[in-house]
Amino acid sequence: MNTRPLTPLLALILLVALVxxxxxxxxxxxxALKPPTDWNAAPAIWIPSxxxxxxxxxxxxxxxxxAFGVGGISExxxxxxxxxxxxSTCATLISVGIGxxxxxxxxxxxxxxxxxxxxxxxxxxxxxxxxxxxxVIIFSAIQLIDTYVGLIAIYVAITLPFATWMLKSFVDxxxxxxxxxxxxxxxxxxxxxxxxxxxxxxxGLFATTLFIFILNWSEFLFALVLSYSNIETxxxxxxxxxxxxxxxxxxxxxxxAVLAMAPLIVAGFLIQKHLARGxxxxxxxx
Amino acid sequence: MKNHVxxxxxxxxxxxxxxxxxxxLKSLAALGATASVANYIASSPAGASTALATISxxxxxxxxxxxxxxxxxxxxxxxxxxxTGSIGNMTPYADKWKDELGITLEFIEEPDxxxxxxxxxxxxxxTGRYDIMMPTAMSYPDWIDSGVIYDLTDWTEAxxxxxxxxxxxxxxPASHHAQLYNGRVAGLLxxxxxxxxxxxSDKMAQKAKAFEDAYGRPVGVPDTWKEYxxxxxxxxxxxxxxxxxLEYRSRYYVKWMFMQRLMSKGMLYFDGDMNPTFNGDEGVAxxxxxxxxxxxxxxxxxxxxxxxxxxAFGRGEGFMNIVWPSGFKYxxxxxxxxxxxxxIAATVMPADYTxxxxxxxxxxxxxxxGYAVSRYSENPELAYAYAQxxxxxxxxxxxxxxLGGYSDPYRVNHMKAPTERLIETYSPEYLNTLYExxxxxxxxxxxxxxxxxxxxxxxxxxxxxxxDKQPKQALDDxxxxxxxxxxxxxxxxxxxxxxxxxxxxxxxxxxxxGADKWA
Numbered sequence: 154m155n156t157r158p159l160t161p162l163l164a165l166i167l168l169v170a171l172v173x174x175x176x177x178x179x180x181x182x183x184x185a186l187k188p189p190t191d192w193n194a195a196p197a198i199w200i201p202s203x204x205x206x207x208x209x210x211x212x213x214x215x216x217x218x219x220a221f222g223v224g225g226i227s228e229x230x231x232x233x234x235x236x237x238x239x240x241s242t243c244a245t246l247i248s249v250g251i252g253x254x255x256x257x258x259x260x261x262x263x264x265x266x267x268x269x270x271x272x273x274x275x276x277x278x279x280x281x282x283x284x285x286x287x288x289v290i291i292f293s294a295i296q297l298i299d300t301y302v303g304l305i306a307i308y309v310a311i312t313l314p315f316a317t318w319m320l321k322s323f324v325d326x327x328x329x330x331x332x333x334x335x336x337x338x339x340x341x342x343x344x345x346x347x348x349x350x351x352x353x354x355x356x357g358l359f360a361t362t363l364f365i366f367i368l369n370w371s372e373f374l375f376a377l378v379l380s381y382s383n384i385e386t387x388x389x390x391x392x393x394x395x396x397x398x399x400x401x402x403x404x405x406x407x408x409x410a411v412l413a414m415a416p417l418i419v420a421g422f423l424i425q426k427h428l429a430r431g432x433x434x435x436x437x438x439x
Numbered sequence: 440m441k442n443h444v445x446x447x448x449x450x451x452x453x454x455x456x457x458x459x460x461x462x463x464l465k466s467l468a469a470l471g472a473t474a475s476v477a478n479y480i481a482s483s484p485a486g487a488s489t490a491l492a493t494i495s496x497x498x499x500x501x502x503x504x505x506x507x508x509x510x511x512x513x514x515x516x517x518x519x520x521x522x523t524g525s526i527g528n529m530t531p532y533a534d535k536w537k538d539e540l541g542i543t544l545e546f547i548e549e550p551d552x553x554x555x556x557x558x559x560x561x562x563x564x565x566t567g568r569y570d571i572m573m574p575t576a577m578s579y580p581d582w583i584d585s586g587v588i589y590d591l592t593d594w595t596e597a598x599x600x601x602x603x604x605x606x607x608x609x610x611x612p613a614s615h616h617a618q619l620y621n622g623r624v625a626g627l628l629x630x631x632x633x634x635x636x637x638x639x640s641d642k643m644a645q646k647a648k649a650f651e652d653a654y655g656r657p658v659g660v661p662d663t664w665k666e667y668x669x670x671x672x673x674x675x676x677x678x679x680x681x682x683x684x685l686e687y688r689s690r691y692y693v694k695w696m697f698m699q700r701l702m703s704k705g706m707l708y709f710d711g712d713m714n715p716t717f718n719g720d721e722g723v724a725x726x727x728x729x730x731x732x733x734x735x736x737x738x739x740x741x742x743x744x745x746x747x748x749x750x751a752f753g754r755g756e757g758f759m760n761i762v763w764p765s766g767f768k769y770x771x772x773x774x775x776x777x778x779x780x781x782x783i784a785a786t787v788m789p790a791d792y793t794x795x796x797x798x799x800x801x802x803x804x805x806x807x808x809g810y811a812v813s814r815y816s817e818n819p820e821l822a823y824a825y826a827q828x829x830x831x832x833x834x835x836x837x838x839x840x841x842l843g844g845y846s847d848p849y850r851v852n853h854m855k856a857p858t859e860r861l862i863e864t865y866s867p868e869y870l871n872t873l874y875e876x877x878x879x880x881x882x883x884x885x886x887x888x889x890x891x892x893x894x895x896x897x898x899x900x901x902x903x904x905x906x907d908k909q910p911k912q913a914l915d916d917x918x919x920x921x922x923x924x925x926x927x928x929x930x931x932x933x934x935x936x937x938x939x940x941x942x943x944x945x946x947x948x949x950x951x952x953g954a955d956k957w958a
Contacts (some may be wrong), residue, residue, distance in 0.1 A: 298564060381566065
């Protein structure tokens with residue numbers, strides 16, 4: 154493979170891009186390691202001289218930060234972390250699962266007109282705020298408000314169009330002939346798609362899964378309006394770290410943000426080979 | 440010593456039910472014993488109720504009602520929707536409610552900026568998940584109109600929470616505009632969000648002579664906005680990281696800085712026919728005052744939230760600050776106000792002159808949490824009993840000083856006959872200042888569509904502060920937006936509410952604004 158040499162200009166551009174990309178992460182990590190006295194210090198403290206894990210401990214033991222004279226946190230973040238893992242994982246698996254078969258249907262068995270994929274995406278064209286209250290009313294009536302099932306259902310509904318669209322572009326790139334060959338060898342249509350199509354678009358499946366998971370993981374509005382006290386997710390808990398004695402608890406918020414980022418970074422790292430392929434898959438039309 | 444024995448005897452008589460509460464408090468006040476009362480009351484989280492359970496006050500009536508309703512209730516939980524950060528004033532009483540009434544208090548915290556929305560959401564969802572909701576006074580009109588909360592008037596008449604008592608009631612006029620909607624009780628206030636002005640007394644002492652040489656008068660807390668400007672100018676020392684004032688210029692907060700100045704000039708937001716009046720000469724002058732002060736403000740003034748503002752002042756980065764009572768608490772406590780503890784001189788908001796040349800002191804009551812009872816509660820009367828009990832003269836006084844809550848003094852006795860814990864938390868001087876400011880206060884837009892009015896004004900004031908618009912243009916645009924809101928919400932409805940509110944302002948404000956002549 155030909156590689157272009159790294160010119161000084163290119164290196165500079167890359168460096169600037171890296172700084173812009175990584176600085177917020179650096180700042181969040183540093184804030185997560187600062188004691189309360191350093192959160193708002195002026196001038197700002199870039200690297201804490203006495204790094205502490207107190208903010209992380211406070212997430213699961215709200216009393217821990219009392220050692221620094223900060224009180225007023227009433228709940229641990231355990232339920233929020235659990236809620237985020239549960240809703241994001243379930244919603245992502247369901248969304249990608251349904252999206253995969255929808256993509257196959259649209260790509261391989263289409264007798265629908267060319268606007269059908271657009272119609273599927275049209276559900277995402279409404280601003281979420283416009284449909285949040287109707288969902289509240291409907292979900293109240295069917296007893297799904299303040300339940301994980303309700304939140305998962307909403308997340309599936311709002312991410313399925315993306316999953317379908319993304320996966321359709323990957324399926325389109327797989328030659329029909331390989332699936333037909335499998336069918337000639339005796340496989341059913343379903344098995345042919347599961348054993349041939351799915352492995353061939355593995356990169357796309359990983360990329361789509363990660364993308365949908367990020368959407369679900371960071372979703373705020375629906376979680377806010379559909380939750381009362383039985384369910385909670387990380388974005389909702391982040392907004393609640395305000396106390397009368399210390400104002401916004403930037404360090405604790407940062408600690409939870411670091412925890413929230415961690416699984417995405419780890420997942421991205423583990424599947425980066427597939428991710429790179431998935432992101433470029435389908436970029437060139439046959 | 441003799442005094443101490445007398446106090447002890449009064450307390451014992453009181454506990455035994457031999458003294459009515461008024462007599463008890465009066466006799467202790469006569470003995471100069473507010474501090475002892477506080478100690479007595481403060482000995483346990485629910486000490487006040489131990490002392491007062493035997494007398495006939497709002498606390499006792501509320502407790503009796505709570506007992507009766509708790510016994511009847513199938514659902515043994517009271518669920519409260521509260522703003523994040525306010526729980527500390529309520530949790531000390533949870534065990535008492537559980538142990539003595541069998542009622543579990545469940546708190547659902549939401550970010551303060553979404554509490555209003557959550558209430559409106561409940562109006563359509565009707566889940567019954569909340570028994571009590573804790574909004575600001577601005578939420579009541581919309582919540583009452585949407586049917587999500589009870590009109591509490593019948594209960595207040597039956598159980599008399601003494602909202603308007605001259606000795607123990609909520610300070611007038613907050614007693615009306617922060618609790619009533621169209622003359623009916625919509626919620627019970629638990630938070631005296633009156634803004635006051637703080638100055639650095641140590642800096643004044645250090646530069647007394649230089650100031651007098653420069654301005655020909657002794658240095659002191661500002662009496663007028665002109666003096667405020669001069670002090671900001673004189674003490675502004677950006678080279679040393681010290682700024683004239685820390686007042687807000689950030690979105691969401693900046694409108695209050697404007698509203699305060701507007702009222703100091705004797706102008707309200709609307710006339711008697713609901714036409715906006717803030718875009719007149721006084722409004723433009725208020726904006727120009729603000730622009731003139733901008734150069735002496737802390738560099739973070741355009742991004743301050745209440746917590747970053749309090750922190751900056753506590754670190755010693757400015758000479759003056761306009762704060763809620765919690766800001767005084769912050770500045771007084773060594774942990775949050777390392778540079779300001781012991782160095783604060785508080786005063787009422789500066790005066791200005793009306794068109795007729797009259798000097799006017801006006802305050803601004805902005806925010807102010809209170810308890811409202813959900814229409815969809817399974818135990819609404821029990822919920823009301825909780826609200827009355829928590830906001831009663833003594834339990835309220837007991838609850839306010841707890842850390843981890845937003846509650847600030849709101850009843851007359853909290854300021855005029857404070858407990859020792861209140862004194863320790865605020866200081867007698869500050870409590871007196873707070874009272875003096877609160878008696879001349881003007882409310883937020885406590886009207887139907889109140890949050891929309893505020894947002895419309897805030898957006899334009901901010902545009903004027905950032906020089907995106909000329910003052911007059913910004914105010915005219917705000918007036919247009921406000922007019923649109925009035926038309927959409929319903930002019931007659933808003934006007935009725937506005938007139939009802941304007942009737943219950945302090946006399947000097949009514950006279951200055953002409954509201955005393957409105958039909």
